[in-house]
Amino acid sequence: MAHLDKLEAQSVYIFREAYKDFKQLCMLWSIGKDSTVLLWLARKAFFGHVPFPLVHIDTSYKVPEMITYRDKFALEWNLNLVVGQNEAALKAKETFPDGKIDRIACCKALKANALKHTLSGEWPRKRMNHETRALEYDTHTDPYTGVIVGARADEEGSRSKERYFSPRDKQSDWDVGDQPPEFWNQFKTDFAPGTHVRIHPLLDWTELNIWEYIARENIPIISLYFDQGEGKRYRSLGCYPCTTPVESTATTVAEIVTELKSGKFANIAERSGRAQDKEDGGGLESLRREGYM
């Protein structure tokens, strides 16, 4: 089997294990290329369907095009879209763009905390109503016990230590030093009440694999990744105040693949355009422990 086929097979296997063993399962969708490939793989695993909710954490600082793209495909692919937000922080303007806090604290408030409380069901969730084609407050508030995430081992240091099925304790903490063993394709699918498990079907994929797969499968990907004629494109998507585009004239998936394989990005980190990574000198692991994806 070709390498991409093997990666796909492993991801599909993980999806099916997760779906079988977790009653309260959801998947995080950041609209970026990785989680969109993840979504595509879910459709592979479940024959065109996505039989669990897709949770999107909306910091309100996402590039507007991301929200348009999200809603378009949620409707088109019949996705059970659930949106969470730190409404209190946004209302109080406790954010980095408002000048009140630094970048890391902002990530923590708008992403990590929003995620944690959306998953636990403590904060309100909105759900896409496919009849009215709009988001409405959701009455369902059960906590999710299995959370599928598009993390890749090659992204940065802390992620390389991840398991496919990675337990989090009641405080959503990740104990890097004491993780369960994974023998062959047997994962930790039993967990104590109150804890939850992060599931990583993309762990073995590299950034290049992601683009090669997008090309092979012809996955519709948000246009922010391509140069719109200004000689710039996003390599990694985040909030607009903290993410800068890279210099690149790639306008197609094929051109991005070439760029990654042999071109200018072959030896430059993917997240180099993310300002918050630099600010904390490698402290992503601490945010990650708290649930930041």
Add this chain to the structure above:
Amino acid sequence: MEQMNIVIVGHVDHGKSTLIGRLLADTGSLPEGKLEQVRQNCARNAKPFEYAFLLDALKDEQSQGITIDAARCFFNTAKRRYIIIDAPGHIEFLKNMITGASRAEAALLLIDAHEGVQENSKRHGYMLHLLGIRHVVVLVNKMDLVNYDEAAFLKVKTDYQAFLAQFGLVPAAFVPIAAREGENLAQWGSFPLAGSAESARMPWYTGKSVLDHIDDFVHIEDNTTLPFRMPVQDIYKFTAAKDDRRIVAGTISSGSVCVGDEVVFYPSQKRSRIKSIEGFNQPERRTAVAGMPVGFTLETQIYIRPGDLMVKAYPSDDVGRSSSGAESLPSPSIVASIPAALSSSSGIERASALSLSLPLNVVPLSGTTFKVSLFWLGRTPMVLGKAYKLKLATTRVTVYLKEILSVMDASELQIEKNRREVRRHEVAECVLETLKPLAYDLAVDFEDTGRFVIVDGYEIAAGGIVVGQLATETSAVQTYKAQRDASWEKGLVEVQTRQVMLGQRARAIVFVGERSSEMGKLLEKHLIENGRLAYYLGRASVLSGLGADYAGTLAREEFIRRLGELAHVFTDAGLIFITSMYEFDDAELDILTVLSQPFEILVVTCGLNPLSQRVPDAQIEDEVTLEEAKGILTRLLADREVVPEYFL
């Protein structure tokens, strides 16, 4: 570019970091300037340069968000890209070592020439064997510390070979190296940065360099030529999304299958034929092969479950066990007298294991009792009689440790007999028993369906391989029931007295199928109206009361046990106990049958018959009216003399 995952293992301080640093440097896989930078740092701080520092430097970099990562380093040879998977040498990190190694195709095992074979050299060697890593090269490192002496190398080689031979692991080679000096790592001229030549310091070594050896490893290709096996992962029907396909999903672990092929599901041995191969965003397929995640629709609607093993049907299904097949021994006590060494002679020589000579019609083994070799990682010891969860391929069943044949310390392989428990980091040959039969293979024949993990509480506490099948005279359920009956506190009233008083025979009546609860309630009402004493107990009632602690898949069998206990209490009280379930399989009905004894259970199927071997006592078809159903049930009760006919 072609890739291979490789794991580097060995005792603490036997030179893993140095080897990795050196491999990265010699293959030119370091970021530009990194080697110089580290050398300069060392010079500035007046400490000698070590290749191991390269790893530390990379770790620092990665924490600043740069791509290279120390837990998964990459290096390239002319042939392919290698991904080095992190595998700590310290015993406390054994589960990390296992996790890393089980993702690798090949392993380099380091032994310090000066210190010789140590505890973790042995433990890791055994783990590589258990995990089924087929490509192993042993590197005898730090030859510089023993003056490149051939005798020192041969001593380690001989010692370690003898150790590995105990369980039949044969490494591809032993290579004397000095990682720090680059001796025998890369061949002359291939890598301009390499400091090594064909070793001038070890002219007595005429074998290949480390990199040449690993480049020689051949990918274990998908087992397409083996008999077809697909552990059923799940059965999907996305009716809510207006999709009526009933899809049997899984990943093919070996062989190939075509649309139109007849297939058998083990252990129930239900049969059907493949109608279609389903997929999303892929061209229509007529054939599917090993490694592929697939979905099948079947021509007939048979009742199968996740965990069933899908196999291709051949005309002579009951023959053709391979020569390495089951130890069909009458009882485990006989097995206990077989030396533990037998497990190696029964063939876990991996290289030759997945023999192409396996006949295609080899059927899986099925049963409740089998012999395994397992490695215990749990914090609390594995003990006899405790319920654990077994995960073998996609099967999850309750399992008991029935007998410990021998326990070995994984580092010494010292064999101890007559043990009552298996402790952390020990290897045990033992007999496991499940309540329900499951389908499996011997690990020597099929990897995916021959290896398993054991879950204790919420944690994976062991990994192991199946080495033999055992037949048993008494099942675990029978043993359990005998113990229960022996300690039952009997009242002064015989059940016979109650039956006479109630004018009925105590029975458990089990309805199975789509209309089962409707029929169960109908019968209860009918009996009460006729003055009989009957009680209907539905699944939800059991679950919300006695089964309030129900959770997960383990609980399905526990649920069956509780239902069986209820059937026993009610029938012992002289009642007619009625229950219903959308689906029961034969094994579950067998458990209910045993638990309800001495009272018979009667099985009534409603609609599509989900049973395979068991013939129902009555059958109510879909189109039957309630009045007709009542007639069928009345006849059944009269025929079996549950209730004298004139009462109905």
